[in-house]
Amino acid sequence: MKRLIKIDFRKYARNRTFRILGLLYVVLVVFVFLVTESFLNHVISHVGKGSPVTVPDFSLYSFPYVWHNMTFIAGFFKIFLALIVIIFVTNEYSYKTIRQNIMSGMSRVEFLLSKVIFVFFISFAVTLVLFLTALFLGIFHTEHLTVALVLAKIYFVPAYFLEIFAFLLLAMLFAFVLQKQGLAISVFALYYYVLEPVVAFKLPDAIARFLPIKMITHLIDVPNSSLMKLFGVNFRETVSWTDVWGCAAYSLLFIALVYLFLKNRDL
Amino acid sequence: MQKEILEIRNLSKSYGRLKALDNLSLKVERGSVFGILGPNGSGKTTTLGILLDIIKADSGEHFWFGQPPDSVLRKRIGALLEQPLFYPYLTAVDNLKIVADIRGVPYDDIDEVLEMVHLSDRKLYKYSTYSLGMKQRLAIAAAMLGNPEVLILDEPTNGLDPKGIADIRNLILEAAGRGFTIILASHLLDEVEKVCSHVMILEKGKKRYAGPVDEALAGSVIMEVAATDPEKLQLALKKIAAVKSVARQGENFVLTVAEDLHPGLLNKMLAEQGIFLTHLAVRNKSLEKYFLELLSDSQ
Structure with a gap:
């Protein structure tokens, strides 16, 4: 295990694409976190000008709601991470280094495992960034800070980890099966933005809910702010176990599919 | 000690309608320099690919060191297949560190193999800056890393200049002298004749001859x-x-x-x-x- 981490880490640590994309992601996400509140308040106070009801300023950053709000917003940027995964898995095919790795004495299972570790590492790193940013935002924006308040909805953080992990494994599956970088990126984007939404639309809700992207996105629902309540909409404020088990099952399924694909194939 | 290092039984492989390998059986003895000869497309690389688990055979089996093949046995085999394959954005040393980690051998050996292929002075340059001949030599260095018992070299002199070719030839003879078993695929006949003790001739995936080079010539x-x-x-x-x-x-x-x-x-x-x-x-x-x-x- 340690050996696989070491091998894979060497492949990315010095890579410029990886460094730039990683840095870009962190900067982008932190920036979006910081400005969302003032942006929303600005928009709302604008809209609220002619409204008969007074629209209250609201804070996205107070505990415990900050966990839900930030994990939801961060969810929009996961396609960016999928791009990194697809680039690095398909690189192994375009450089044919997957051959060199296997020839040198890696088993196919170890190779797959090293990529699952890579996906785990990315998911963990972005979760950590999210956790720290949300923690600081919460501390500075909550009036009566208590530990209980901080921990109240902290389960959104592991849920976010699972969302990213499952999503990136799906991207990894596309990369392993399609092998060509451009092809894998475009087919994955097509599936994410067009194909699954269309299929989901055609299917009855009870079934559509179990489609992979649907399930992964559903893990963290739209946050229920005071604003939403004003409009009378009510979203789910918790994480449902059905979604958690569903995403965990999908994660295993994606890994198993790559394994079956890799097992008997010429490289 | 096991006398046979490699045994192949009835290996076949097709790509669609093309039969790349047709019921091939073969034994390679420890310490021999075994040449695989054949025109382009005769199944040399397919054979070696199967032996290295890069290509899956349709039928047949093979044994390394008398055992069914797995990734642990593969660590005792150093190989260069068709073309050098490395991460272009990494230096020669970093690329070899990856190979060393996969094989589970210490980094100390890296300088030694780079010296052997005369790449020491360029070892901290990125692989993408290498010429074809240097890439080929790095691939040979990677194959020799960690003193494997068997060396598999597929067209090792591809892209090398005459001096490079002579260097590789000497390297092979030297390695053979130290008791390595070497399997060398080539379409260059005099290359095989000069260094090999045994030879197999392949044609359209079929074995035409296998045995000592002397017997082939007598x-x-x-x-x-x-x-x-x-x-x-x-x-x-x-x-x-x-x-x-x-x-x-x-x-x-x-x-x-x-x-x-x-x-x-x-x-x-x-x-x-x-x-x-x-x-x-x-x-x-x-x-x-x-x-x-x-x-x-x-x-």
């Missing part, structure tokens, strides 16, 4: 003849029992003949049929002749 004599009417000459040659094979090379015919057929006798037999030779030469048999002779048989 037992018959090569002659070269020409006459003003080549077609008539060819017909006449085919009727002579002592002529084992006829291959046309431009104006000349290259013959393999039984040892008792000396040039004077051949000349006499042809003259009796009204064919007068314009050229007659006896040549030392080389692997090249043997190879052409085998391939012309099948046509």
Whole structure:
């Protein structure tokens, strides 16, 4: 295990694409976190000008709601991470280094495992960034800070980890099966933005809910702010176990599919 | 100690309708330098790919060191397959560190193998800045990393200049001297003849010959003849029992003949049929002749 981490880490640590994309992601996400509140308040106070009801300023950053709000917003940027995964898995095919790795004495299972570790590492790193940013935002924006308040909805953080992990494994599956970088990126984007939404639309809700992207996105629902309540909409404020088990099952399924694909194939 | 390092039993592989490998069986003994010869597309790389788990055979099996193959046994085999394959954005040293980590050998060996292929002064340059010859030498260094018991080299002199070719040849002989078993695939006949103790000749995925190089070269004599009417000459040659094979090379015919057929006798037999030779030469048999002779048989 340690050996696989070491091998894979060497492949990315010095890579410029990886460094730039990683840095870009962190900067982008932190920036979006910081400005969302003032942006929303600005928009709302604008809209609220002619409204008969007074629209209250609201804070996205107070505990415990900050966990839900930030994990939801961060969810929009996961396609960016999928791009990194697809680039690095398909690189192994375009450089044919997957051959060199296997020839040198890696088993196919170890190779797959090293990529699952890579996906785990990315998911963990972005979760950590999210956790720290949300923690600081919460501390500075909550009036009566208590530990209980901080921990109240902290389960959104592991849920976010699972969302990213499952999503990136799906991207990894596309990369392993399609092998060509451009092809894998475009087919994955097509599936994410067009194909699954269309299929989901055609299917009855009870079934559509179990489609992979649907399930992964559903893990963290739209946050229920005071604003939403004003409009009378009510979203789910918790994480449902059905979604958690569903995403965990999908994660295993994606890994198993790559394994079956890799097992008997010429490289 | 196990005498056979590799045993192949009835290996077959098809790509669609093309039979790349047809029921191949083979044994390679410890300490031998085993050459695999064959024209382009004869199944050399397919065979080696299967032995390294890059390609999956349709049927048949093989054993490394007397055991069914797995990734742990593969760590005892150093290989260069077709072309060098490395991460372009990493330096030679970093690329070899990856190989060392996969094999589970210490980094100390890296400098030694880089020295062996004369890349020490460029070891901290990125792989993408290397010339074809340097890439090839790095691949050989990677294959030798950690002193594997078996070296598999597929066209190792591809892209090298004459000095590079001579260097690699010496490297192979040196490695063989130290008791490595070497499997060398090549379409360059004199390369194989110069370094190999055993040879297998492949054609269209079928084994045409396998055995010691000496035996391949013994037992018959090569002659070269020409006459003003080549077609008539060819017909006449085919009727002579002592002529084992006829291959046309431009104006000349290259013959393999039984040892008792000396040039004077051949000349006499042809003259009796009204064919007068314009050229007659006896040549030392080389692997090249043997190879052409085998391939012309099948046509």
